[in-house]
Amino acid sequence: LRKNVEDFTGPRERSDLGFVTFDITADILNGKIGSIFDWNVKQLFLYLSAEYSTKNNALNQVVLWDKIMLRGDNPRLSLKDMKSKYFFFDDGNGLKGNRNITLTLSWNVVPNAGILPLVTGSGHVSVPFPDTYETTKSY
Amino acid sequence: LLFFSGSMEPAFHRGDLLFLTNRIEDPIRVGEIVVFRIEGREIPIVHRVLKIHEKRNGDIKFLTKGDNNAVDDRGLYKQGQHWLEKKDVVGRARGFVPYIGIVTILMNDYPKFKYAVLFLLGLFVLVHRE
Numbered sequence: 001l002r003k004n005v006e007d008f009t010g011p012r013e014r015s016d017l018g019f020v021t022f023d024i025t026a027d028i029l030n031g032k033i034g035s036i037f038d039w040n041v042k043q044l045f046l047y048l049s050a051e052y053s054t055k056n057n058a059l060n061q062v063v064l065w066d067k068i069m070l071r072g073d074n075p076r077l078s079l080k081d082m083k084s085k086y087f088f089f090d091d092g093n094g095l096k097g098n099r100n101i102t103l104t105l106s107w108n109v110v111p112n113a114g115i116l117p118l119v120t121g122s123g124h125v126s127v128p129f130p131d132t133y134e135t136t137k138s139y
Numbered sequence: 140l141l142f143f144s145g146s147m148e149p150a151f152h153r154g155d156l157l158f159l160t161n162r163i164e165d166p167i168r169v170g171e172i173v174v175f176r177i178e179g180r181e182i183p184i185v186h187r188v189l190k191i192h193e194k195r196n197g198d199i200k201f202l203t204k205g206d207n208n209a210v211d212d213r214g215l216y217k218q219g220q221h222w223l224e225k226k227d228v229v230g231r232a233r234g235f236v237p238y239i240g241i242v243t244i245l246m247n248d249y250p251k252f253k254y255a256v257l258f259l260l261g262l263f264v265l266v267h268r269e
Contacts, residue, residue, distance in 0.1 A: 061168060115234040
């Protein structure tokens with residue numbers, strides 16, 4: 001599992017808004033999980049989440065992107081230069097200068113019937129946000 | 140808990156039966172499927188957690204979204220409410236069985252169907268007693 005990111009922050013109203021672009025290379029089929037798409041797996045709900053700490057909040061988790069992978073879909077992900085699907089707003093101004101945002105890829109296994117486990121992928125990436133706001137960059 | 144709408148498709152469909160836990164000490168984390176109630180509304184909603192902001196003392200506020208919806212649930216919350224809190228959570232989805240619930244729905248809507256099911260169950264039991 002590999003993720004590469006570049007990022008900058010922009011001010012919106014009173015809360016920090018982060019912009020992250022990323023690549024995802026994942027091979028769900030042949031990873032440590034083995035053959036995850038067995039007879040009882042209907043789909044995987046994949047999501048890329050950013051986790052970080054701020055002065056206001058000890059723990060923040062924001063889903064940046066998600067995808068439903070159905071049984072039968074190509075289990076290899078090779079996504080480049082993706083923009084986040086959801087706005088990465090902080091609850092305050094905790095992104096500016098925050099050196100330690102951890103991006104992790106996880107998935108919810110949805111069976112045909114049975115338990116719904118959440119699995120965290122191995123390999124996460126730490127991303128620092130810059131100390132200043134970008135005012136003129138277009139997104 | 141029975142599913143009524145299509146907002147979590149293709150994972151869950153109308154008629155699926157969901158198994159829930161409600162351990163208050165279970166932390167709320169993104170990706171989880173929670174069952175919550177909006178103040179003043181009776182019908183609980185089952186959606187996925189999209190964002191959380193948790194304070195050191197455990198106070199948490201979070202945002203949800205149905206997998207099959209284009210936007211998050213803010214438009215569903217009460218007027219002026221931007222986040223859900225622990226007190227709004229009714230349960231956490233841990234497992235499910237598909238389409239079984241449709242039998243319960245049909246039994247409620249069509250009493251004749253209910254009697255037919257009970258009759259067939261009775262036959263089934265009698266036959267297997269041999």
